[in-house]
Amino acid sequence: MYASREDIGYDFGDDSKAGSKPIKPNPNIDGGWAWMIVFSSFLVHILIMGSQMALGILNMEWLEEFNQSRGLTAWVSSLSMGITLIVGPFIGLFITMCGCRKTAIIGGILNALGWILSAYASNVHYLFLTFGVTAGIGSGMVYLPAVVMVGQYFQKRRALAQGLSTTGTGFGAFLMTALLKYLCREFGWRNAMFIQGAICLNLCVCGALMRPLSPKDVNEKYAVRRNSEDNRAKALSHSAETIKSNGVLSEEPEKKEVIKNEEVLDDIKHIEIGGNSRIGKSMYGLRILKTVSQLTVTVRKGFGIWYSSYFGAASLFTNRVFVAFIIWALFAYSSFVIPFIHLPEIVKQYDLSSQNNIFPLTSIIAIVHIFGKVILGIISDLPCISTWNVFLMANFTLVTCILTLPLMQTYISLAVVCALIGFSSGYFSLMPVVTEDLVGTKHLANAYGIIICANGISALLGPPFAGWIYDITHKYDFSFYICGSLYMVGILFLFIQPYIGKKQSQEKSTEEAQV
Template identity: 30%
Template sequence: MASSQKTQHFAPVDGGWGWMIVIACFFVTVCTRAVTRCISVFFVEFQSHFTEDYTRTAWIHSIVDSATMLCAPLGSFIGNRLSCRVVIIMGGVFASTGLILSSFATSLEYLYLTLGILTGLGFALCYTPAVAMVGKYFYRRKALAYGIAMSGSGIGTFILAPVVQFLIDQYSWRGALLILGGIVFNLCVCGALMRPITVTKDFIKSPELSEEELICKAQEKDSEEVSKFNKCSCCPSRTEYSFLLMPDFLLLAVSFLFLAYGCSPPFVYLVPYAISVGINHQEATFLMSILGIINIIGNITFGWLTDRRFLKKFRIFCYLLAVGMDGLSCLIIPVLRTFSLLVPFSVTFGYFDGAYVALMPVITADVVGVTQLSSALGVVYFLHAIPYLVSPPIAGLLVDSTGSYTAAFLISGASMIFSSSLLLFGNLVKKLRKKQEGPLPAESNPKLQIWNNSTVPYIVAGETDQKAV
């Protein structure tokens, strides 16, 4: 087990133990996001066993997804005060217990509590701190590191979807949930690998500091301000959440709301939709596997590409492209009624889903900075909670009332396209205003800008001037 003492560095190490953090985060995404997606494989089994309609059955998936995101700030809060290691191990115990208890379910309400709330809470305590740790260990290779770490969602879906179907066929859904509980318990191992890291205060006195040292200087100053405020019991988290006043973050947050509403129903209803148009269970489940493996390619290729020097300043537009393409894919799915036609959908949707998932923490870090990334991600995932909660049941209600999946998929696609368009419009307006305001004052360095948000000074370096690695 890694040492419990914090490792000190001048700047994010961009390697070394950081790759172990990436591997640990990879398996965290396998055991959280991939398992959540594979709950859709249980959809038909739950509906048949408990003789319930689409709407009530869909609440299971929406509750676990919503609980994961709703409790994300709790994971950040505990992780900031104890350690990521402690909170992830704690979450692993909760999530595993929830899945094991779910194997004894006697009603949907029982599953709402165990599979939905308890497992979702465990996932929340693991997911946000693990994602934030990657950002602390990487700077130059941040997008690539996140691409590899977040690909766990795709590869986990690719492997687990057929495995879960096999376990259901062999041991029934109860036995499958029991085995999943044992798999998810490995989150505790992932937590043990999360070696804490901090920035050393022993700076080399030099008239000219490198960009990494300047960034670390800003991070240390931020930490000092946080310490001062933590001493005041009346405002312990004032600096920790000061990014909430940033217009760029507020626009990003609104965009995430519409994205979260649109991205959930396709994962919940792809398998039931495929079965409804005459595709057998194995082929329908294989569509999820295809989506998962292509998701990996999207994670890694977009992560690698957006780390290149010529694309770093266009990260936000790469993200917008990915979200928009996912939306377009959802709009055309109602006309795809055979396995051979649904395979291209799984490829397209899976690729661009992997792309924007990998870029989401990156663009969040670009907006708020590394020192507030854990808290910001907690808020970002919290914003996903309500859309994740209501979108699958609303889609199920539309299916029950219309007898078709068309309206559900069309609304999902439109929501994702609106999310992309809103953020695109906001960024275009921002660029136009910068042109109208003219160049920066002569005394300011365009490659290195020091600004103040609330009481915390930040140093923002021009990433596009760094050599691609």
Template identity: 25%
Template sequence: MQAKDSNPPDGGYGWVVVVSAFMVMGLTVAVLKTFGLFFVEIQQHFDELASTTSWITSVTIAVFHLGAPVASSLCVQYTHRTVVITGGFLAFSGMALGFFGLNIVWMYATTGFLQGLGISFSWTPAISIVSHYFSKKRALANAIASAGECAFAFMFGPFFQWLISQYGWEGSLLIIGGIQLNICVFGGLMRPLASNCLLEASHYETKTPPGNGASRRDKEDKPPIMHKTFNWMLVRRTEFVLYAIFGILAAMSFFVPPLFLVPLSHSLGIDESWTASLLSILAMVDFGGRLLCGWYANLRVTKTIHLLAMTITLISTSLMLLPLANDYLSLAIFTGFYGFFFGTTVAIHITVLADVVGMPEFDSALGLFMLIRSTGGFVGPPLAGKLRQLTAKYSLQEERGMVIQTEKIWICTQTSPFFISGVSEPRSALKQIVKIPLLVLLGGFLQKFKLNSLKH
């Protein structure tokens, strides 16, 4: 007897799970991405500094990452469905309680902490269960699910602005919380698979008395006994540690370029109406990149670990070329390249994690990966600000100086995939690593060329 999870269906009801995960991604991360629209309204209402108000999102992001191991642990104790539904209620509670707007600390606790915990409890099991349902088509399924983040972010921008204009920021939070209750509906559609591996299935079969079919079905519907412990010992596995290092370095820069895209366009004298369209371009090409990369990875022409290294190399290159933009058209083109390759990277990095640790340990690995990666997310924005200060005296436009330096962080993210690949193919990995200093030199040459042209 072969377990269902050792031979995932790769289709059928799995596509219902993918659509459900698509919606969960949109109702969680997309809300977080567009929550900046509330900043000015909340800041004016409480008469607080911008830095004080920004802690709402900081708390949300922190709890989102730190709650991932807890969510993964609950998944192995109970089911993915139960955790997602719990996350939906937490996300709704955070927004609904934020409606009262008692004070800024209240906002930290509600739209910050509760919302972040709800996102963590919804996002983590949703992306995890997709990997359990698919094997051969795992990359495509993960890409489709993650694309919900882009699709909803594209729609939520104008929609949230309309809500604020019609109902104020308090009423808007209550309405958004009501919309997030649909996470519970889509979580309910995430039917758990019967078992996780052939060994466990055989164990249940031998332990079940002959003729007791009902007892056997009951046992198969329960989470496997062997997976009722969160595996913290993954940190001892070299390949996981190397991939976690990649996660830290990538998180240092994942959220940085979009933050400085608008200031960069302003420094080039681009009209505000055109500047806003850059974010729309970024969302659209990100969406396309995820779907296309997922489809290509599904063809299995290239190993996913090699494909990830390739996409990171391309996104690094696009960022090194970005400082050459001097008008709206060139900036839009380079933004398109960056957004597309960002989408391709995000589409497969979870799939690569499953390949690195194997599916029996995937739930634990995902929680640990998110926890470790959070350190990069915390360090990235302050480091970006420091780089901006350091480069301001060299550049005639200090916003451009930040973007020029950003690709150095991205270049660092190339090392871990190559090292992981090197565990089994050391010579091939070494040849790829040699290319990294060449990219750094190219970036330095482009910086010097552009800065000299600005001075003249």
């Protein structure tokens, strides 16, 4: 879905012959340059997600500078976080047409531009556009390719590679919190954002490292291994796939469209040759016509793949278990983001700034978050333990910490709760695994894009809601209580998922029996 012709060089021809050829080991898959991809993704997580987790420092500066309500000011950080995730499904269109490398480089430039322009902000609404929208879209254009490229380069060690790359979020939150605090203290928040924008230009370097796999590499990785079957079984399987495609474009019309487009391009080439022999002046116009035709073919094909992946895959939304998972995602991410945005302000209210300056609470969450991802991943890989149960327990622990955090008014107690928040939020590394268990490998990319989008909506609305509640009550307590309660509602949908799945499987078996 997120792979373009540049990235993987897809061959839409008949792959029935691929099974007869042995798959040779490729040094670029699960090794070699693949680890450079992991390193690139690790840096992206530091610069993108780590910076967003440290926005609480800038949020305090914006409150003092613009003297606006906490609810309005919190929208700046929420827009940046939310848009980064919400635009995920739409960034897939750019990846399909341009490839991961070009998309990431353009996103790096856009993200740096958002930071730099924000240094000249005259009001909060200016930050909405420059930092919230511009930097947010740029972040999304880098973040998604970083995740996708790791999946393309790894097959056997995919879980390990994704785990190592996503630990950059924890490292980034720790490093960027210290960096932004130092820059704001020494140079002021405007110069700090300008310097951070210059640092974010390194995202273009990370994008340049995302070298696309060659067609040969992809064929070795994605070659279809067919068992010896009779021709009748193959024909029946092919017919069933064509008729019942669950909204995904069938291969036959796609082949015809590709052939038709290639014929158009060939005609243009012949016209161009004839023009060279007869009228030299028409060469320039023919080349423009050829370029426009090729661009039209690329855009139509990319949009078709993107549209069919999200809006045509109706089976994802008819899966009631997956719909319950989406409802959970709508409430989950805000409870993790709110402490990062509002903890510095809470510490200031409790007169704990001197202790927090020595070791910030947000840094505690970030550091323990790294270990949480690794440890929860190791526990989930144990054969005697269910990944789903680990996922549920981590969610339940996190919502308990969110509900009890307002009761803690000393630095030690807040540090303990923040450590538990960081550890339990390590379940983010389990989300791709749980999603795959729910929808299967075939729909994993589409489903995970939808889950990320739901998390983005949660991150977008959560912190402003907490700030708005503070403006009314002059306390953050109710913000955590309300968001924690909504999060608990989402967890209840996780608890009833096994029942929903069992009922849905029974209905399917009944329908198959009737047929």
